[in-house]
Amino acid sequence: MSTPLLSFTNKGIYCAQADVFIDPWQPVHKALVTHAHSDHARMGSRKYLAHDQSKEVLKLRLGDDIQLQTVKYNQPLSINGVKISFHPAGHVPGSAQIRLEYKAQTWVVSGDYKLEDDGFTIPFEPVKCTHFVTESTFGLPVFNWRPQSEVIEGINRWWLANKAEGKTSLIAAYALGKAQRIIQALDHSIGPVFVHGAIHNVNEALHRNGIKQKPTTLVTPEIAKEAYKGALIIAPGSALGTSWTRRFQPFAIAQVSGWMNIRGIKKRRGSHQGFVLSDHADWKGLVQAVKWSQAENIYVTHGYKSVFSRWLREQGWNADEVETLYEGELSEGESGTQV
Amino acid sequence: MKEFAQLFLDLENTSSTNKKVELFRKYFSKSSDQDKLWALALFSHKRPKSIINTRQLREIVLGITGLEPWLFEESYSVVGDLAETLNLVLPSASRPVEQSLSYWIDFLVSTRPLEEADKKKKISEALDAMTKPERFVFLKLMTGGFRVGVSKTLVLKALGQYLEVDPATLAHRTMGNWSPDTTTFRELLMSTNQDEDLSKPYPFYLAYALEGSPQDLGMLQDWQVEWKWDGIRSQLIVREGRLALWSRGEELITDKFPEFEPLAFSMPSGTVIDGELLPVKDGKPLPFALLQKRIGRKNLTKRILNDVPASIRAYDLLEFDGKDLRRVPLSERRNILKGLVEEVGSTILQLSEEVRAEDWAALDKLQEGSRSKMAEGFMLKRKSSPYQSGRKKGDWWKWKIDPMTIDAVMVYAQKGHGKRADLYSDYTLAVWNEGELVPFAKAYSGLTDKELTEVSRFVRNNTREKFGPVRTVTPELVFEVAFEGIQLSTRHKSGVAVRFPRIHRWRKDKKAEEANSLTDLKDLLTQYGEQ
Secondary structure, three states: OOOOOEEEOOOOEEEOOOOEEEOOOOOOOEEEOOOOOOOOOOOOOOEEEEEHHHHHHHHHHHOOOOEEEEEOEOOOEEEOOEEEEEEEOOOOOOOEEEEEEEOOEEEEEOOOOOOOOOOOOOOOOOOOOOEEEEEEOOOOOOOOOOOHHHHHHHHHHHHHHHHHOOOEEEEEOOOOOHHHHHHHHOOOOOOOEEEOHHHHHHHHHHHHOOOOOOOOEEOOOOOOHHHHOOOEEEEOHHHOOOHHHHHHOOEEEEEEOHHHHOHHHHHHOOOOEEEOOOOOOOHHHHHHHHHHHOOOEEEEEEEOHHHHHHHHHHOOOEEEEOOOOOOOOOOHHHHHHHO | OHHHHHHHHHHHOOOOHHHHHHHHHHHHHHOOHHHHHHHHHHHOOOOOOOOOOHHHHHHHHHHHHOOOHHHHHHHHHHHOOHHHHHHHHOOOOOOOOOOOHHHHHHHHHHHOOOOHHHHHHHHHHHHOOOOHHHHHHHHHHHHOOOOOOOOHHHHHHHHHHHHOOOHHHHHHHOOOOOOOOOOOHHHHHHOOOOOOOOOOOOOOEEOEEOOOOHHHHOOHHHEEEEEEEOOEEEEEEEEOOEEEEEEOOOOEOHHHOHHHOOHHHHOOOOEEEEEEEEEEEOOEEOOHHHHHHHHHOOOOOHHHHHHOOEEEEEEEEEEEOOEEOOOOOHHHHHHHHHHHHHHHOOOOEEEOOEOOOOOHHHHHHHHOOOHHHOEEEEEEEEOOOOOOOEEOOOOEEEEEOOOEEEEEEEEEEEEOOHHHOOOEEEEEEEEEEOOEEEEEEEEEOOOOHHHHHHHHHHHHHOEEEEEOOEEEEOOOOEEEEEEOEEEEOOOOOOOEEEEOOEEEEEOOOOOHHHOOEHHHHHHHHHHHOEO
16 A cells, blocks of 8 residues: 555644645644634744635735735646645635545545535535545534524524614624624624624625625724614624623624534523534534545544544444544634634 | 423523513413423423333434434433433424423323333324424423523512412422322412321521621621531421421432331421431431432341431421411520420430530631531521521521642543533542552532633643543643542542542642642541541
8 A cells, every 4th residue: 555645743734745734733834724714724834825715814814924825726736746726615715625636545635614505605515535534523413404594594583583672682603704604694684784803804804805795884982882772793702701792782692603502512601592503514414525525534633533433434434533733613712712 | 382392492591580580471371271380390300200211212212313322322421411412313303293291291191001112103203293492392301300590489489470479388389299190280379278288398498608707797696506417408297197208309208217207106296397317326427428328228128227327407497386487586496496306305306406606706616626527517597587488698508618628630531511512621630649640539620611621722732542532631730629528438549539529720830740649638538537
């Protein structure tokens, strides 16, 4: 058997033939970045290669002066004989599965992904390979997502009910991905939609990247309190529970996350409304992606990796769990670092 | 069922007591009497008698889903609640039909006499006839544990508003052994003639832990001070020559303690005593663990009755001569109680002695002797206080001694259940012994969410080995572990077992080398050990 094209090192996933790392968590010479979330795109590397739509957000997060080259989906480039291409992962705008081909081996590092078309992010595309690296954030059969339309309908209804009670609706969501997905899907005829600065910055960056979004207003000190009555505010989880929210009183809070599927976790994050919506694949989605890849070798990273890899092995795959520092969808307390 | 399932969901989405009361009031106002009665029963921890065991229930769901048993168990260990896990893995119902809460309970009861195969078939069909929230309630009816941060007091408050009856009256009417099979909503709550149920206890008056310093309570003379005994808070009832013993958890435990039977004759009829049920031998309390062991026994042998004899330390008198004394001031109740206990003159019924001291400072000194008396500190009761119902602030306080503490090093970590399923919250802690770390306790984290997140990150980045869900971590983090008791143990590697270990705080200021040693732990054992 030939040497594996990729290896899992203490700096990240490494391709020796091309001398590139994928989503390294320590500074390296060349980093291929699946998407712009902070556990995948970290500071300090010399050169970055990412998808076009990640460009402005990466610059926002890693600095304007980074050496960044971007590519389109399905547009291969070659480094020392390794054919490298980016393919839609459906996770957040600009997110990619990175495909590396050399001789008889084709590897796909899928980063974070979801299969459902959220109407905003370019949807996931299956990529055939011999070695598939998959996340497992929600890799247990208790995670089964409902269609987005159903969840959004619930959010709209919650918003309407709050409005009827004279309350402002506050939604906690990731600044990149979840926030825009919700903004795009909401029924804006119910009332105005405001955003926290962290989300506003990402929206602006995506706008510079040519991604169209429904209009929202940035929350600023100049805005009169009355303007928020019956409105909906989207903010990162870290902003809730701070004095920033005082201007919205009285308000109701909702958490929007895959973890809301479990009552216990929902309770730990406070007695708020919870909506189950995630940018990660659910159990069936993970299984489907593995099947679509047609790979014989599966490497399971961040999440319930021991469970998911054991199950895959029992179904006949050659599956292994791999230690990485990716964090998947985090607890509310940690999401602040994602800003 | 739809309304009840919705009530359940809504209760979890609010932390406001007023809102919860309002939700219950609304539910009571629109549901049938039979549904109301069942709702009250379920929130008082009563449920239909066992329908099916959890093994059979798992088999039904695994049969429907085709899931591997180990995969289900892994999921269960993350979710932490069996009914919830079963509900989450099941596919959506193909033909939901709307039925009431009592309909589904009657349905479950009707399957009880069936053969296993028929029972499973009927239950699987039912699982396919409900929406997800309803199905959760349905599964909970079989697995038990309706815990949603709702106290019985809260439910009774709502019921009181709905029926326009004083909640304290309702509290009394809903005590004891009723079940929706043996009574109706009207009979239980609206009939004023409650005499038929002679065994009915009063709602217990419970104390909060003292928050500030006892000095803030005013003059010591106004307070009755007793040892806080570590047993089972109970009510001893004698009415018309018959004796009943109730635990605070509203369980009738008369049969478990035959030694009290003679009191049915020696105590006057119409007497209710509030006291602590304790294992006492030769006048000295035994460790609580022995009492627990005794309760767990199916057969009460002569030997166990002899080894762990029970007695009551009487705190209070709630009824005398058939009259409800709860509005009478404590000092007067106490006087009658004293006379009564003397008159009965039995070793198994003793007065819980009053502790006397010059002033609060002297009392504070005396409190240090708690452990050697097998007590957990003091109870402080205002002499003028009535006997209230439920947990109330103001007149009664628990003044507990500080727990014992040891600084220990985290050596293993495991993800939590339920609320903490995504975080490492269960730690095994070790102390030093001849240059090695010896584990001595497993404790659930009492850390803040922020600290938990931080420790979880440490665990992820410092894992040495994995054994199933358990990770061996680099021994670096030091935690202060608090516990209530310490005993010799042959089952633990360290040679000691501690009671109620929990993490008090994270000693970020300490390095692993600075943690306590096994010798320190053994010193505590010599000082305070339970035989």
